[in-house]
Amino acid sequence: MGAAPSELTTALCGCLILLIPFAYAGLALMSSGMGRSRSAVHSLIAALAAAAGAAIVYVAIGFAWQGTPATPSYGLAAGGVVWNWIASGRFFFGGLESAGGTGLLTACFGVFACATAAVIPLGAGEERWRLGPMLASTAMLAGGTFPLYAHWVWGGGWLASLGWQSGIGRGFVDASGAGVIQVVGGFSALSITWLLGGRRGKFSQDGMPAAIPGHNAVFVTFGCFLGLIGWFGLNSSAAILFYGAESNRVPLIAVNTLLTAAAAMLAAALVTRMRFGKPDASLSANGWTAGLAASSAGAAFQVPAEALIVGLVAGVLVTFSVEWLELHFKIDDPAGSISVHAGGGLWGLIAAGFLGRFPIAGGDGQMMAQLIGVATLLGLVLPLLYGSNWALNKLIPYRAPLDGERQGMDLHELGANAYPELVSHFDDIPQR
Amino acid sequence: MGAAPSELTTALCGCLILLIPFAYAGLALMSSGMGRSRSAVHSLIAALAAAAGAAIVYVAIGFAWQGTPATPSYGLAAGGVVWNWIASGRFFFGGLESAGGTGLLTACFGVFACATAAVIPLGAGEERWRLGPMLASTAMLAGGTFPLYAHWVWGGGWLASLGWQSGIGRGFVDASGAGVIQVVGGFSALSITWLLGGRRGKFSQDGMPAAIPGHNAVFVTFGCFLGLIGWFGLNSSAAILFYGAESNRVPLIAVNTLLTAAAAMLAAALVTRMRFGKPDASLSANGWTAGLAASSAGAAFQVPAEALIVGLVAGVLVTFSVEWLELHFKIDDPAGSISVHAGGGLWGLIAAGFLGRFPIAGGDGQMMAQLIGVATLLGLVLPLLYGSNWALNKLIPYRAPLDGERQGMDLHELGANAYPELVSHFDDIPQR
């Protein structure tokens, strides 16, 4: 971890985190636009409820287990060293206000970061995920998996200490949450999509996917702009809090964030144009957001040319990932959340193994450290997310009944349509 | 009033106020979505015009009468002490630039705060309030009632001095405008709604209200996210300017703001679900905003658990208040502005009597001070608002003619529909 930030940098950081809600506002608008009009407001109510529930649970219990390097914590002895695996702070931000330092600021950042992670799965589960189980799943994320992994990476936990404890590079480095926020959110999306299954009408009898166009592509593309601003907040404040970036670095972080998103968007547009004859608006927007997700790994400590490279690859990857998940794994992810956030985030974490100059002392083998962090996401976090959601799904079924899906989640769960005055096509679900 | 903020805190505060316009942008979008499509752009043009008019009039004359504790002012002797009731500053921010200190910053904050108050009544009067009288009413608010009450609370006026002059608690405390902005705006909404009467078709012959669904619930729910960011600006900058909050408090203020809105939104969803079988999207959004309004009283100086409690109650209250005003008082408030802003704000002010640690010297009896502030709103500010609007309505009638209401305010006052290409239902107004 870097040196304590100056008073000026700390104060600025406290303002930068105020931009983070634009990240989940943008994602929520994009998800709504990528779904059909019959579930348009359900999508946004879910986002408000997820952000609300995540914030409350994280403040109540989550941060106590995430902590900061200064929080008391539990260790597990293995291989001759003690691995710090969970903090034991106080609930409801207890004692943080009087403790001084950046503890309270870190906790407040965590609230917005956790809310962002909680909104990511909604785009994958939309049009069929019931609100009640969604809130329960959000509570598990905000009170369990998210703070746990955040502790490992940012709270002085074992992934961060791989460097000074075992000499593996600088330890696992995740400058602004490509792993902690994006992949954790994306893997949550993957878990619930597996459990929910596809929307009625998405896959034919022989398993071929049908395109179900979103109802408002303006929301989708406009959401990209809002997401960009939210990521300015994420990428700069986390780099300040966890890796000692100084305030004069903020403008470059913002430019790198934009460049990564820009390159990814143009790459996705180009790939879809080459493959399908025309650039695809929705996949181009996915490209932009995948670039943002990837930028969270290292944009804070890269030069612009490196940020461009990270973005280019992210944009190409996302177009193939979306298709690949749909065709080969029968995964129906209306907003592309899995490919965008888990895919983009994983790529960013790997790229940070060879691109960027992180201001932490450390030796060789950074790529090994990054791979250990990625393997932990795949081997521990994903099973944990899948398992907990699997159990919860047994208890309270996630999926809306067929009839609810047919009339739309707006009418089914909220009792009213989003656009009651506008005539819509309602004949596009096969009557199987 | 608190100590003078440090140079760093002052500079940050000057940036935090730049977020405030998101508050009225969010409110404007919500109002438009809660109205019918035939008046959709009228709603936003009204918001632009109200913000514009309020800013101009407040800069021209309003702030001169609001002032700061350092501005010369007039007193009224009563009960042996002199009560400061109005400032006598210079028009057009005269002399502020050269005076130094936070005077100019306070005045600039006031411009955005006043514009927020001016946008609040629009949601109550939409679909029938003509633009011309609306602008005139806004001018009265921005040049009269708003700065007057703001002087009493924030400008060194009598409500603030209840503490050191009469030993009633710390004097009336309104950390970020729950009274000055939200209740004043909400009471202005109440006044004009009384004068306007309900929309044609809202109440049947026997007085039963009919539901008139808003045309775009995505705008309504998405506006909640924007409002949140705007309230970050309001709640942090006012607490800095008027109660000596330091810059390191900003993150906690933001988290408390989110928690209050979050708890209120979830409470409103739960209450509507219990009462009507399904959570109501529009009332849940109202809950969120009522939480924001309530948060402005004390979120800056509460701990997270207190912020949660304030929000929970605000969310429950707003659902009953909306119904109660409609059923028992025949008040047609399409966007719920009265319940959200006046209701939420009043509750917040009372809650601040027993929740929160305000950094001002003072004795017992804070609840008494709060009740005096609330009583002033009810007994002086509301009559003033109603009276001035009553007189203005005599001069230039507020209400659009029946025919204008039938075709919609967009066509009637602006000559064009908001969505000329989209087919709409136009048969929902009874042809009485």
Add this chain to the structure above:
Amino acid sequence: MGAAPSELTTALCGCLILLIPFAYAGLALMSSGMGRSRSAVHSLIAALAAAAGAAIVYVAIGFAWQGTPATPSYGLAAGGVVWNWIASGRFFFGGLESAGGTGLLTACFGVFACATAAVIPLGAGEERWRLGPMLASTAMLAGGTFPLYAHWVWGGGWLASLGWQSGIGRGFVDASGAGVIQVVGGFSALSITWLLGGRRGKFSQDGMPAAIPGHNAVFVTFGCFLGLIGWFGLNSSAAILFYGAESNRVPLIAVNTLLTAAAAMLAAALVTRMRFGKPDASLSANGWTAGLAASSAGAAFQVPAEALIVGLVAGVLVTFSVEWLELHFKIDDPAGSISVHAGGGLWGLIAAGFLGRFPIAGGDGQMMAQLIGVATLLGLVLPLLYGSNWALNKLIPYRAPLDGERQGMDLHELGANAYPELVSHFDDIPQR
């Protein structure tokens, strides 16, 4: 140029530039709303692509030629003095990070400023400008004309040095980009509109223009609020970087920005009401944005009353300019970009000749300096923009084929409609 800003001011400035993307997000949403639904998402994809392309090209090569006063540069001897006309910095922000000072910050500001300029022409060319040539034109702007003129004004170039080299006032003064961003973007809009010609159905056989209403006036008016926040970023950060404004000036800059937009919006509403019987929503929104464009010339150094005057005139001008360009020059500019940005910007630059107190040493003749800057825009920048776009149009034709225009750019270039579920009127293009 002003003194070096303090560390605090520099740090704040690095955050203020993060608001600038709201300027182009707002413009993009407005443009989309002012076009027809058949090209609604094309409009936003173009904005994302233009912002992306501009950022990449500007970082790669543009800023190297813009530079700062400290960058090595080339001079042209004329009239006995050497006129600095282009910088020779390094590509990809090379060396900026290690150089210290505000160089890197200036470069980062430039990225967002350049992206704003790149989005301006889209509103003029929408519904017929193909994406490929649009990107190529953007690259020419971001890598050529924009940094060139920015060097002359902000990078120590000849327009800035008119004051100390030739005693003409303080040299040409453009506080926040009314010329560099708004007029350059607006003249780019004018150039491509000339080359593209009007939309099919816009002008009848005898040259009379027909009104083609935009499809979503809510997007248009809501975009105004976002634009305001973006301009807070533009107007404050440029004034800090290039003219030595201190951080305590930021609030006043924001208020002046709002006042200029407010006065312009109300003036446009009043003028259209007087001329056509009803205020026009779209022209009122254009008024607001024209006020923003004009505010970029001097709002940072004016008093509120001056800002009001600048706005009033901008609002009146824009209504006449839109009509005049359409009727007399047969220019089809769906979003009014030329009148708003070039018109508003030019007026602002001239107004800065007699309104405002710029903190630079200088003598009489400020109006002469402003007129030289304006003449340079008209006599050098516009021909350069027109010529380069003319040549590019020969190489890759700008205009979509008639059939593409008929089905809409969404279907033609992106293969899908923006709102596939909503019924639209598709019979409004004459079948000539």
